[in-house]
Amino acid sequence: MAKVFQVKDFNLYYGDHRALIDINMDIDENAITALIGPSGCGKSTFIKTLNRMNDLIPSVRTTGSILYRNEEILDKNLDVTSLRRQVGMVFQKPNPFPMSIYDNIAYGPRTHGIKSKAKLDEIVEKSLIDAAIFDEVKDRLKTSALGLSGGQQQRLCIARALAVKPDVLLMDEPTSALDPISTSKIEDLVLELKQKYSIIIVTHNMQQAVRISDTTAFFLLGDLIEYGKTDQIFNTPKDKRTEDYISGRFG
Numbered sequence: 001m002a003k004v005f006q007v008k009d010f011n012l013y014y015g016d017h018r019a020l021i022d023i024n025m026d027i028d029e030n031a032i033t034a035l036i037g038p039s040g041c042g043k044s045t046f047i048k049t050l051n052r053m054n055d056l057i058p059s060v061r062t063t064g065s066i067l068y069r070n071e072e073i074l075d076k077n078l079d080v081t082s083l084r085r086q087v088g089m090v091f092q093k094p095n096p097f098p099m100s101i102y103d104n105i106a107y108g109p110r111t112h113g114i115k116s117k118a119k120l121d122e123i124v125e126k127s128l129i130d131a132a133i134f135d136e137v138k139d140r141l142k143t144s145a146l147g148l149s150g151g152q153q154q155r156l157c158i159a160r161a162l163a164v165k166p167d168v169l170l171m172d173e174p175t176s177a178l179d180p181i182s183t184s185k186i187e188d189l190v191l192e193l194k195q196k197y198s199i200i201i202v203t204h205n206m207q208q209a210v211r212i213s214d215t216t217a218f219f220l221l222g223d224l225i226e227y228g229k230t231d232q233i234f235n236t237p238k239d240k241r242t243e244d245y246i247s248g249r250f251g
Protein backbone atom coordinates (compact mmCIF):
# COMPACT_ATOMS: atom_id res chain seq x y z
CA MET A 1 0.00 0.00 0.00
CA ALA A 2 1.30 3.48 -0.86
CA LYS A 3 2.50 5.62 2.02
CA VAL A 4 1.28 9.15 2.53
CA PHE A 5 3.74 9.98 5.33
CA GLN A 6 7.08 8.41 6.21
CA VAL A 7 8.32 9.49 9.61
CA LYS A 8 11.94 8.69 10.43
CA ASP A 9 13.81 9.22 13.72
CA PHE A 10 11.56 12.16 14.52
CA ASN A 11 11.98 14.09 17.77
CA LEU A 12 10.11 17.16 18.94
CA TYR A 13 11.16 19.40 21.81
CA TYR A 14 9.20 22.13 23.59
CA GLY A 15 12.21 24.05 24.90
CA ASP A 16 14.11 21.40 26.86
CA HIS A 17 11.20 19.00 27.06
CA ARG A 18 11.38 16.18 24.53
CA ALA A 19 7.71 15.53 23.81
CA LEU A 20 8.21 13.03 20.95
CA ILE A 21 11.05 10.54 21.01
CA ASP A 22 12.55 8.82 17.95
CA ILE A 23 9.27 8.24 16.16
CA ASN A 24 9.40 5.93 13.15
CA MET A 25 6.12 5.39 11.39
CA ASP A 26 4.85 4.98 7.84
CA ILE A 27 1.25 6.02 7.31
CA ASP A 28 -0.90 4.31 4.66
CA GLU A 29 -2.79 6.05 1.91
CA ASN A 30 -6.60 5.71 1.84
CA ALA A 31 -6.64 4.26 5.30
CA ILE A 32 -7.73 5.45 8.73
CA THR A 33 -4.87 5.62 11.20
CA ALA A 34 -5.84 6.07 14.87
CA LEU A 35 -3.49 7.65 17.40
CA ILE A 36 -4.24 6.54 20.96
CA GLY A 37 -2.61 6.91 24.36
CA PRO A 38 -3.09 8.61 27.72
CA SER A 39 -3.32 12.36 28.15
CA GLY A 40 -0.03 14.13 27.54
CA CYS A 41 1.59 11.28 25.56
CA GLY A 42 2.10 13.47 22.49
CA LYS A 43 -0.77 12.54 20.15
CA SER A 44 -1.83 16.12 19.46
CA THR A 45 1.76 17.25 19.13
CA PHE A 46 2.37 14.51 16.59
CA ILE A 47 -0.72 15.13 14.47
CA LYS A 48 -0.05 18.87 14.41
CA THR A 49 3.44 18.22 13.12
CA LEU A 50 2.01 16.61 10.00
CA ASN A 51 0.80 19.97 8.65
CA ARG A 52 3.35 22.09 10.52
CA MET A 53 0.79 23.61 12.92
CA ASN A 54 3.50 23.46 15.59
CA ASP A 55 5.31 26.27 13.74
CA LEU A 56 3.01 28.60 15.65
CA ILE A 57 4.76 27.67 18.92
CA PRO A 58 8.13 29.47 19.17
CA SER A 59 9.78 27.00 21.60
CA VAL A 60 9.31 24.00 19.26
CA ARG A 61 12.38 22.34 17.74
CA THR A 62 12.43 19.16 15.70
CA THR A 63 14.98 16.65 14.43
CA GLY A 64 14.67 13.74 12.01
CA SER A 65 12.60 13.52 8.88
CA ILE A 66 8.96 13.49 7.83
CA LEU A 67 8.26 12.85 4.18
CA TYR A 68 4.84 13.71 2.81
CA ARG A 69 4.51 12.03 -0.58
CA ASN A 70 8.30 11.91 -0.72
CA GLU A 71 8.78 15.59 0.10
CA GLU A 72 10.53 16.65 3.33
CA ILE A 73 8.01 18.71 5.31
CA LEU A 74 10.44 19.75 8.04
CA ASP A 75 12.40 21.73 5.47
CA LYS A 76 12.46 25.41 6.51
CA ASN A 77 11.83 26.50 2.93
CA LEU A 78 8.73 24.37 2.52
CA ASP A 79 5.60 26.16 1.26
CA VAL A 80 3.55 25.65 4.42
CA THR A 81 0.36 27.12 2.92
CA SER A 82 0.46 24.55 0.17
CA LEU A 83 1.13 21.74 2.68
CA ARG A 84 -1.87 22.85 4.76
CA ARG A 85 -4.09 22.88 1.69
CA GLN A 86 -3.13 19.28 1.01
CA VAL A 87 -3.14 18.20 4.64
CA GLY A 88 -6.31 19.61 6.18
CA MET A 89 -7.26 19.59 9.83
CA VAL A 90 -10.40 19.23 11.92
CA PHE A 91 -10.21 20.11 15.60
CA GLN A 92 -11.69 18.77 18.80
CA LYS A 93 -14.12 21.62 19.28
CA PRO A 94 -16.13 22.55 16.18
CA ASN A 95 -14.81 25.99 15.17
CA PRO A 96 -16.96 27.41 12.36
CA PHE A 97 -16.14 30.99 11.39
CA PRO A 98 -18.73 33.56 12.54
CA MET A 99 -20.22 33.89 9.06
CA SER A 100 -22.81 32.12 6.94
CA ILE A 101 -22.73 28.40 6.22
CA TYR A 102 -22.00 29.20 2.57
CA ASP A 103 -19.14 31.56 3.38
CA ASN A 104 -17.56 29.07 5.78
CA ILE A 105 -17.15 26.63 2.90
CA ALA A 106 -16.31 29.22 0.23
CA TYR A 107 -13.65 30.86 2.42
CA GLY A 108 -10.80 28.47 1.58
CA PRO A 109 -11.45 28.27 -2.18
CA ARG A 110 -11.74 32.09 -2.30
CA THR A 111 -8.41 32.40 -0.51
CA HIS A 112 -6.96 30.15 -3.18
CA GLY A 113 -8.21 32.52 -5.87
CA ILE A 114 -11.54 31.05 -6.99
CA LYS A 115 -13.94 33.95 -7.73
CA SER A 116 -16.60 32.56 -10.05
CA LYS A 117 -19.95 32.34 -8.25
CA ALA A 118 -20.99 29.27 -10.24
CA LYS A 119 -17.75 27.49 -9.34
CA LEU A 120 -18.06 28.46 -5.66
CA ASP A 121 -21.71 27.30 -5.61
CA GLU A 122 -20.60 23.97 -7.00
CA ILE A 123 -17.78 23.56 -4.46
CA VAL A 124 -20.05 24.51 -1.55
CA GLU A 125 -22.71 22.02 -2.59
CA LYS A 126 -20.27 19.20 -3.26
CA SER A 127 -18.38 19.73 0.01
CA LEU A 128 -21.60 19.76 2.03
CA ILE A 129 -22.81 16.60 0.26
CA ASP A 130 -19.50 14.85 0.87
CA ALA A 131 -19.62 15.82 4.54
CA ALA A 132 -23.16 14.40 4.82
CA ILE A 133 -24.76 17.65 5.92
CA PHE A 134 -26.18 19.12 2.71
CA ASP A 135 -29.78 18.01 3.25
CA GLU A 136 -29.84 19.55 6.71
CA VAL A 137 -28.58 22.97 5.63
CA LYS A 138 -29.48 23.40 1.95
CA ASP A 139 -32.37 25.78 2.72
CA ARG A 140 -30.35 28.02 5.01
CA LEU A 141 -26.96 28.43 3.40
CA LYS A 142 -27.00 32.17 3.99
CA THR A 143 -27.69 31.90 7.73
CA SER A 144 -25.00 31.90 10.40
CA ALA A 145 -23.04 28.70 10.91
CA LEU A 146 -23.12 29.41 14.63
CA GLY A 147 -26.83 28.51 14.64
CA LEU A 148 -26.07 24.86 13.87
CA SER A 149 -25.91 22.13 16.52
CA GLY A 150 -22.48 20.96 17.69
CA GLY A 151 -22.62 17.83 15.54
CA GLN A 152 -23.71 19.82 12.50
CA GLN A 153 -20.96 22.38 13.14
CA GLN A 154 -18.39 19.59 13.17
CA ARG A 155 -19.64 18.19 9.85
CA LEU A 156 -19.57 21.75 8.50
CA CYS A 157 -15.93 22.01 9.60
CA ILE A 158 -15.23 18.74 7.77
CA ALA A 159 -16.98 20.18 4.67
CA ARG A 160 -14.82 23.30 5.01
CA ALA A 161 -11.70 21.14 5.13
CA LEU A 162 -12.86 19.20 2.03
CA ALA A 163 -13.61 22.38 0.04
CA VAL A 164 -9.94 22.99 -0.78
CA LYS A 165 -9.58 19.42 -2.11
CA PRO A 166 -7.11 18.05 0.42
CA ASP A 167 -5.30 14.75 0.17
CA VAL A 168 -5.07 14.01 3.89
CA LEU A 169 -7.42 14.86 6.76
CA LEU A 170 -6.03 15.21 10.26
CA MET A 171 -8.67 14.92 12.97
CA ASP A 172 -7.81 15.73 16.57
CA GLU A 173 -10.50 14.09 18.71
CA PRO A 174 -13.25 15.24 16.34
CA THR A 175 -16.10 13.67 18.33
CA SER A 176 -15.07 14.26 21.92
CA ALA A 177 -17.41 17.26 22.26
CA LEU A 178 -20.36 15.48 20.61
CA ASP A 179 -23.31 13.35 21.71
CA PRO A 180 -23.47 9.64 20.71
CA ILE A 181 -25.74 10.19 17.68
CA SER A 182 -23.56 12.97 16.24
CA THR A 183 -20.50 10.84 17.01
CA SER A 184 -21.93 7.94 15.09
CA LYS A 185 -22.70 10.20 12.11
CA ILE A 186 -19.12 11.46 12.07
CA GLU A 187 -17.78 7.92 12.32
CA ASP A 188 -19.91 6.84 9.33
CA LEU A 189 -18.72 9.88 7.46
CA VAL A 190 -15.06 9.20 8.21
CA LEU A 191 -15.45 5.63 6.95
CA GLU A 192 -16.99 6.99 3.76
CA LEU A 193 -14.24 9.61 3.30
CA LYS A 194 -11.57 6.92 3.47
CA GLN A 195 -12.37 6.05 -0.16
CA LYS A 196 -10.93 9.37 -1.28
CA TYR A 197 -8.70 10.62 1.54
CA SER A 198 -6.07 9.39 3.95
CA ILE A 199 -7.26 10.03 7.48
CA ILE A 200 -5.32 10.31 10.71
CA ILE A 201 -7.41 10.61 13.84
CA VAL A 202 -6.56 11.16 17.49
CA THR A 203 -9.07 9.51 19.77
CA HIS A 204 -9.48 8.79 23.46
CA ASN A 205 -12.30 6.46 22.64
CA MET A 206 -10.97 2.96 22.18
CA GLN A 207 -14.21 1.60 20.78
CA GLN A 208 -14.01 4.32 18.18
CA ALA A 209 -10.50 3.29 17.18
CA VAL A 210 -11.71 -0.33 16.86
CA ARG A 211 -14.83 0.66 14.90
CA ILE A 212 -13.23 2.84 12.29
CA SER A 213 -9.46 2.53 12.05
CA ASP A 214 -7.32 0.22 9.94
CA THR A 215 -4.11 0.89 11.82
CA THR A 216 -3.50 2.04 15.39
CA ALA A 217 -0.52 3.74 16.97
CA PHE A 218 -0.17 3.64 20.76
CA PHE A 219 1.86 6.47 22.29
CA LEU A 220 3.12 6.71 25.86
CA LEU A 221 5.16 9.62 27.28
CA GLY A 222 6.37 10.64 23.82
CA ASP A 223 7.29 7.11 22.70
CA LEU A 224 5.52 5.23 19.95
CA ILE A 225 5.15 1.97 21.87
CA GLU A 226 3.30 -0.11 19.32
CA TYR A 227 1.99 0.44 15.81
CA GLY A 228 0.14 -2.08 13.70
CA LYS A 229 -3.16 -3.29 12.31
CA THR A 230 -5.99 -2.26 14.62
CA ASP A 231 -7.16 -5.90 15.02
CA GLN A 232 -3.71 -6.96 16.13
CA ILE A 233 -3.19 -4.03 18.51
CA PHE A 234 -6.51 -4.66 20.26
CA ASN A 235 -6.61 -8.47 20.15
CA THR A 236 -2.99 -9.52 20.45
CA PRO A 237 -0.91 -6.55 21.60
CA LYS A 238 2.78 -7.33 21.66
CA ASP A 239 3.72 -4.89 24.40
CA LYS A 240 2.48 -5.24 27.97
CA ARG A 241 1.99 -1.45 28.17
CA THR A 242 -0.36 -1.53 25.14
CA GLU A 243 -2.30 -4.36 26.73
CA ASP A 244 -2.57 -2.50 30.04
CA TYR A 245 -3.78 0.67 28.31
CA ILE A 246 -6.38 -0.90 26.04
CA SER A 247 -7.75 -3.00 28.87
CA GLY A 248 -8.24 0.18 30.91
CA ARG A 249 -5.58 -0.50 33.56
CA PHE A 250 -4.30 3.06 33.22
CA GLY A 251 -4.94 6.17 31.25
Ligand SMILES: Nc1ncnc2c1ncn2[C@@H]1O[C@H](COP(=O)(O)OP(=O)(O)OP(=O)(O)O)[C@@H](O)[C@H]1O
Pocket residue numbers: 014017019037038039040041042043044045046057
Ligand atom coordinates in the same frame (compact mmCIF):
# COMPACT_ATOMS: atom_id res chain seq x y z
N1 LIG B 1 2.68 24.50 23.72
C1 LIG B 1 3.34 23.69 24.54
N2 LIG B 1 4.41 24.11 25.25
C2 LIG B 1 5.08 23.27 26.08
N3 LIG B 1 4.77 21.97 26.25
C3 LIG B 1 3.71 21.49 25.59
C4 LIG B 1 2.93 22.31 24.69
N4 LIG B 1 1.96 21.54 24.17
C5 LIG B 1 2.11 20.31 24.70
N5 LIG B 1 3.15 20.27 25.55
C6 LIG B 1 3.65 19.09 26.30
O1 LIG B 1 3.95 18.05 25.39
C7 LIG B 1 3.49 16.80 25.90
C8 LIG B 1 2.53 16.17 24.91
O2 LIG B 1 1.34 16.96 24.86
P1 LIG B 1 0.17 16.68 23.81
O3 LIG B 1 -0.83 17.77 23.95
O4 LIG B 1 0.74 16.42 22.49
O5 LIG B 1 -0.43 15.31 24.38
P2 LIG B 1 -1.77 14.52 24.02
O6 LIG B 1 -1.40 13.09 23.98
O7 LIG B 1 -2.37 15.08 22.81
O8 LIG B 1 -2.68 14.82 25.28
P3 LIG B 1 -4.27 14.99 25.40
O9 LIG B 1 -4.82 13.64 25.12
O10 LIG B 1 -4.47 15.41 26.82
O11 LIG B 1 -4.69 16.02 24.40
C9 LIG B 1 2.92 17.07 27.28
O12 LIG B 1 3.91 16.82 28.22
C10 LIG B 1 2.56 18.54 27.21
O13 LIG B 1 2.62 19.11 28.49
